[in-house]
Amino acid sequence: MVRRLAGPAVVGVALALVTGCGSPNAPAAATHTVTVTNCGEEVSFEQPLERLFVNDGGMIAIALAAGAREQMVAVSSMARDVDVLRIEFGSQVDDLNEVAPAQPTLENIVGAKPQVLFAGYNYGMGEERGITPEILAGHGIAVYQLSEACRQMEGQSVRGTMDPWVALDTDLRNIGTITGNAEQGARAADDIAARLERLRAAPQPENKPMVFVFDSGTDTIFSSGVFGGPQGIIDVAGARNATADIQDTWTTVSWERIATADPDLIVFVDYPGQSVEEKIEVLRSNLASRNLKAVRESRFINLPYAMWVSSPLNIDAAETLRSVLEKHGLAPQSGITPSLDAGQLDLAGNDWLQ
Helix, strand or coil: CCCCCCCCCEEEEEECCCCCCCCCCCCCCCCEEEEEEECCEEEEEEECCCCEEEECHHHHHHHHHCCCHHHEEEEECCHHHHHHHHHHHHHHHCCCCEEECCCCCHHHHHHCCCCEEEEEECEEEEHHHCECHHHHHCCCCEEEECHHHCECCCCCCCECCCCHHHHHHHHHHHHHHHCCCHHHHHHHHHHHHHHHHHHHHCCCCCCCCEEEEECEECCCEEEECCCCHHHHHHHHHCCEECCCCCCCCEEEECHHHHHHHCCCEEEEEECCCCCHHHHHHHHHHCCCCCCCHHHHCCCEEEEEHHHHCCCCCHHHHHHHHHHHHHHCCCCCCCCCCCCCCHHHCCCCCCHHHC
16 A cells, blocks of 8 residues: 655745843754644744754654754663664764663653654653653643654544655655755655665565564564554565554554464564564464464564664665565565665574575
8 A cells, every 4th residue: 555655744934033042052042933744733843953852763763864963962762773773874873862761751851951852652652651742842842743653533542644654754854854954854765765666666476475563472462553664664575464454553463363364474573571582482382373384484584673663764674574575485586685784683583684
């Protein structure tokens, strides 16, 4: 269901002259605003935007790709993705101010004195955590929400309102625009669009293989539906997502889902809490999964979290997945070589890289 990428989501620039003074550490007085479409609403951000707080490895990658490194005064939830971020962005990662290794508290955010928080529901924000756009507005902090995590209906937890590649394209362009780096954001989005076209133009399997996303699992399995990053990745790689019928981003499914799908390949999200070895052991011991062909033949891929959630690393995941499908004879040879060398990642369960 992947569509051709939409153009920039910028809808206007409005002058809003203000006066005032501040401390040396305070952002410069706003001289105008830029307005972008975010989660279906026009949202204005004062300019210049000099202090941006970014939560989560995927959004950190979006901000870096969009040229916003100088505006990033604080980040959180980066520790698990440092290695892959450093492969992609080099020394830009080294001096980022990580104020929380996992999800930030309201105190973490307010203490960094950002003008804008780049986060999303279940990606740092949530009513139960006391971090919402309304609460942050009371502290003088605006919010740009991750497009992948846009809520389908106000007050409901179900997320996802657009194709995952469109969501990523939108955020790269918007983050570039609101941080004064519109050209860089557009270049990053255009580069991904060109790589997507190469993947779409590759020879397609006569019968597309089935791929199951296994984030983690014990009593149930945490997987990803049609609006999550994995849907776009799996689709352009030439395969089918076993949970594409679920109208959500990331969600819980039953063990019957994986048994019914009998996937050709299982992809793991490398994420703290359950190691890849533990995930494989769960699959090999559970009655619903131990006899599935992917489990019997150890057809597994383990890639970092930031390559699966909405981020510019999604295109690297798609190229890598395509190469793995070809290695297993599940897709025709395409001649596409992954731009990111996943062999540099010290991850277990990736014997296919040898």
